[in-house]
Amino acid sequence: MIEVRELRKNYGETQALKGVSFSIRQGEVVGLLGPNGAGKTTAMKILVGYLLAASGSARVDGLEVAEHPLEVQARIGYLPENAPSYHDMLAQDYLGFMAQMRGLDASRARTRIGTVAEECAIVRVLTRPISQLSKGYRQRVGLAAALLHDPPILILDEPTTGLDPNQIVEVRDLIRRMGRTKTVILSTHILPEVEASCDRAVILIDGQKRADGALGDLTRSHVQVVTVQVDDSAAAGAALGNLPGVSRVEEEPDADGFTRFRLHLDGDAPIGEHAAELVRGHGWKLRELRRDDRSLEQVFHELTETTGARA
Amino acid sequence: MNRIRAVARRELNAYFDSPIAYVFLTVFFVAALFTFFNINAFFSRGVADLRGLFDSIPFLMVLLVPALTMRLWAEETRQGTFEMLVTLPARDRELVLGKFLASWGLLAIGLALTLILPFTVSFMGDLDWGPVIGGYVGALLLGAAYLAVGQFVSATTENQILAFILAMVVCFVLYGIGVDAFTNLLPDRTAALFRSLGTGSRFESIARGVIDLRDLAYYASISGFFLAASVATLKIRRWA
Incomplete structure (x- = not known):
């Protein structure tokens, strides 16, 4: 489903990715793990078509991301780090805008917004401006937006940073539930996160893959x-x-x-x-x-x- | 098409959710009245036309239009929504066009408010509507060119103030190269060339009621060039 081969990326002199390869099967929940600056975010940004790799290939459903960005982006729900959103909008207006951008027609948009709001437990805050929401709610609004088009693939960059312990548990539960039907890639530098949410961990250190396996294998x-x-x-x-x-x-x-x-x-x-x-x-x-x-x-x-x- | 509309609508709402729209509309309206009555002495000239307004619009817009474009991309970059927006399955040109249409729409509202002037004048005297219509069409096109410049500048920074000032500078240069005070310093042939490139000098003939296809093409190509530059900037930012 997701194939990454020999991916390289430089930021000026710094090599963020030094030839990383991994593949992810449908339905897997995979944690990209590594210290800050290991290349996790860069790898994700290449997968969602935000950055172009210097060399190597990233394929989603057999489609090369750099060549077919729109098709790939239509299959992916992406939550960038810190869940950016338009803070001056009401949560429901934001979801409405995202639904339009995803090409959902009005009636489908309404039902999907209802469903994802339910799933992410944000029904209560839909009519409030995002600027007034707590970090945990903002994160979940972002997650709801990423789920609107019911994508087969979810890519979440540090989905629990900055949340308090209760919020972390809620977001992890949510990811677990999503993982039953979707392929999920999440990045984190927090180890329990992977143990709590993922079937498999890909460990990146200093732009290279250092380990890749089922959690049981890695820890045995x-x-x-x-x-x-x-x-x-x-x-x-x-x-x-x-x-x-x-x-x-x-x-x-x-x-x-x-x-x-x-x-x-x-x-x-x-x-x-x-x-x-x-x-x-x-x-x-x-x-x-x-x-x-x-x-x-x-x-x-x-x-x-x-x-x-x-x- | 739907995505262009979605972006345009969101941007227009964002204008009206913030003070920008109201401040812009008020200042634009007051400045238009002021130039009409004071600077160009409507009453003392005793001619029923809108020369006063149209003479000052090219410069007025240099000062005000950057306020509409400064946040277009700079704000997206600052609050991180840029990444989210460009990873949606939308083409960059749809995003650029949606934002452009929203800013153009607000400018059109500002111009529409000043329509009260020609209507008032037409009651007081015999107003020739030809130059008025020409003037408004010209003002919309001139504004489009400035808006495109402003959006391009905004795409290159995350600092709104910088985006405002830079857009003003670029628009002012485009305006200034055609102004008599500048072209008078140049040899005749060069002067003619610069006058034909200045946004204001082009506007003069339109405001006289002469709509020349070349003038329209001039504004359209400035707009097109800077909108294309905006699209290119969005792409280049992702290679970095």
Whole structure:
């Protein structure tokens, strides 16, 4: 549905994108993740036909964005950062204007405005000037405007920045709901955002793609933790080390005579049941048996470190 | 077509939602009355025509028209709606044309308000309507040219004040190159050329009631050129 190949973009001397490729299937909710200045916004702006790439290709439904901007823009609902809108207009007039610009006829515009206002929970503020609305409402008015033509693709640039925690939850719920029927790309530098809303994360750092995968894959570590009470920790460590797929064992003492073993694995294969069997066979007392998942923060941090930490 | 109308309507509403429309209309009207009665001494000349008004309109518009165009794009840029607007499935020329028509509409309202002058004059004496109609048509076209200049300037900045001043400067240059005070300093052939390029000097013949296709084409090409330049500017801004 969305194909980005070797996208490059410079702002003067600065290379904002240094050959980024990714593809997104229909119905996916993908988070573009990265520190500020990583190229997330630039990539989105190229996808919606606002900026032209220096080289590379961006296709939506097989259409090259730079060559068929109008067709592509008709398929996309786009919410730029900070949800800009005409503050001197009433919310409903703004939606009416956007509906006309989207080519909706009067009766369809009326029904669609009703529907999106309902979806975005802005019915109450429709008759108020946008200048009087809180940031959260403005964001939702912007989102409503992006949904007017019922686009198959939604592109949201930092949809929750500047919102208070309640508003963040509301907007995330909304994105989740949209994600059931639409392809959604959202950018953020806030990790929980991706964990809350997305199926998949594409991590951009310094204009390059550093990771791309289902959240589970990105956060799954290759460490199995087993905490047991044993008399001979060396022998137990050796026994655990003989389990299939274990390359290395670390041990550290835990409280009450328990020992925590960290088994470093070669691959992703589950090992929990083998470890459990071993523990049961020896009659060890078990306190903890878990896969040591990394948080996205850790993943992110590691990736940033290896890029040569930029502020 | 619908999108041009949507943009034009939104812009017109924006004019009337802000003080701009009212201030412009009031100042334009008062200035028109003032030039008609005072500067050009309607009563002491004792001729039933609108020369006083039409003589001053080219310069009056240099001062006032930039007020209508300064916010057209500068405000979009400042509040970030520029990006939203140009990523709608609309052609740039539709956006430019919609904004142009809105500003032209407001200018037409301003001119319409001054129609009270010819009607008053026609009661007082024998008014020749030919030059009056010519004058109003000319004023609309002259205004269109200034509006196109103003929109182009506005597309290049996010600062409304700058857009206002720059538009005034460009319009003034277009006006000034044809003014006698300037052309008298030049050799005859060059003077004639500059007079033919000045917005005001072109206007004189129209205000005398002589509508020459070349004059209309002149205003139309200035408008066309700067509207096209506006469209090009919108595109160029996205390559940066």
